[in-house]
Amino acid sequence: MAGFTFIDLFAGIGGMRLGFESVGGKCIFTSEWNKYANETYLANFKVDHEIAGDITRLDVEAIPTHDVLLAGFPCQPFSIAGVSKKNALGMPHGFECETQGTLFFDIERIIEYHKPSAFLLENVKNLTSHDKGRTFRVIVQTLRDKLGYSLSWRVINAKGYLPQNRERIFILGMREDRGLRLENMNIIGPMDGPYLASILHPEDGSEQAEPPYTEGDKAKVADKYTLSAHLWEYLQAYASKHKSQGHGFGYGLVGPEDTARTLSARYYKDGSEILIKQEQGRPRRLTPRECARLMGFDVFGESCFKIPVSDTQAYRQFGNSVAVPVVREIANFMKPWLVDSNYQYASDGQRRLVIHEKA
Structure with missing residues (x-):
């Protein structure tokens, strides 16, 4: 050819x-x-x-x-x-x-x-x-x-x-x-496209841990991606305020069977457009590895796009891609x-x- x-x-x-x-x-x-x-x-x-x-x-x-x-x-x-x-x-x-x-x-x-x-x-x-x-x-x-x-x-x-x-x-x-x-x-x-389950870390040990994104025998998502209590309270108050004014501003809370909003270059700021539900406690951001999959740079279990930069830069890069x-x-x-x-x-x-x- x-x-x-x-x-x-x-x-x-x-x-x-x-x-x-x-x-x-x-x-x-x-x-x-x-x-x-x-x-x-x-x-x-x-x-x-x-x-x-x-x-x-x-x-x-x-x-x-x-x-x-x-x-x-x-x-x-x-x-x-x-x-x-x-x-x-x-x-x-x-x-x-x-x-x-x-x-x-x-x-x-x-x-x-x-x-x-x-x-x-x-x-x-x-x-x-x-x-x-x-x-x-x-x-x-x-x-x-x-x-x-x-x-x-x-x-x-x-x-x-x-x-x-x-x-x-x-x-x-x-x-x-x-x-x-x-x-x-x-x-x-x-x-009909795939759902978020196809790009999220399974956290059940079927995926090898990839520090700093996942850790431990089960390759659990690192704690740093869970929103702080202060940020979570702020986002909820912000969404409530705008909802009362008839605006559509607010966070996007999604789970494995959902489709996410658009990943943007500002995701590094608070992650509000795509927040992943967790069984216990506050939601979390996507990891940069999940962002790579969400944009199609990675296919789970088949490829591994190299991410040599900080989380902040990675979020900007995938959001702009x-x-x-x-x-x-x-x-x-x-x-x-x-x-x-x-x-x-x-x-x-x-x-x-x-x-x-x-x-």
């Missing part, structure tokens, strides 16, 4: 990379500015190139020619929570957020220069409605009308693959001038256009897609 090359922008800890390596892709360039994310990335992947930092400082000519561009660009300027917070602080959001909102245009300049055969972008579902739809219209017009890509996009909820409600938009582009005919990204996913099984599903959808007989070599020695009508 012929493979294909891809670049991993805003790489985080490699969720997009995992999905595309699973269908034969080879990563030839990585960009991620966060040093802790890089530590986790390097612990889990064989990287034969230097990881580039700030994408705004990248010289596009220094990026190697590639078949596919992957980018889960920062979502905070467009997310519901991010917009609310920035409005409360009187700060700009969306494309007016100079630190993060304009990073889409760095993706644009890389695509414009290298003209990859395809790309996949990921962001929060609110991207389509941000600024009354104007933000998304700019993105579509840029990718389709200016850069010449056939587009398909879809909001996919990861709950069909993982025990978590996590809705994200994926934007797929294929170069029209190479004769690619892109069908709708008709990925719906399973209707993509749901790996969803990316893998999209990579499988794209695979017929990216491998095997769809390639030929041009006179410049570069691999190019031939005109291909998908049956």
Whole structure:
């Protein structure tokens, strides 16, 4: 099977990379500015190139020619929570957020220069409605009308693959001038997904202890993940206050037969969106190992994603990442256009897609 090359922008800890390596892709360039994310990335992947930092400082000519561009660009300027917070602080959001909102245009300049055969972008579902739809219209017009890509996009909820409600938009582009005919990204996913029991530590000795997450002969979850009495009292009072005001704010208390809320990058603060019931006493946070499973980086009993960083950094990293099984599903959808007989070599020695009508 012929493979294909891809670049991993805003790489985080490699969720997009995992999905595309699973269908034969080879990563030839990585960009991620966060040093802790890089530590986790390097612990889990064989990287034969230097990881580039700030994408705004990248010289596009220094990026190697590639078949596919992957980018889960920062979502905070467009997310519901991010917009609310920035409005409360009187700060700009969306494309007016100079630190993060304009990073889409760095993706644009890389695509414009290298003209990859395809790309996949990921962001929060609110991207389509941000600024009354104007933000998304700019993105579509840029990718389709200016850069010449056939587009398909879809909001996919990861709950069909993982025990978590996590809705994200994926934007797929294929170069029209190479004769690619892109069908709708008709990925719906399973209707019934797994429950939290599939990712929680069993605490019955069937799993080997993994300090500092679990300990003892039964591999019980360490006590440090149980909420303190003070924090638990605070969260209950906070939820009660907002419930009396008709607001939906509060903690998410779940058990093995439930599906969790969305794991966010703020999980390290108090864990309130996903609190695990315990038979005795106060609830607990997920461990970082359970977060790895909840995001699809780990499969219980089959793989063990390395977590070399502190709990705080691990929570941030998994909360900011993509749901790996969803990316893998999209990579499988794209695979017929990216491998095997769809390639030929041009006179410049570069691999190019031939005109291909998908049956």
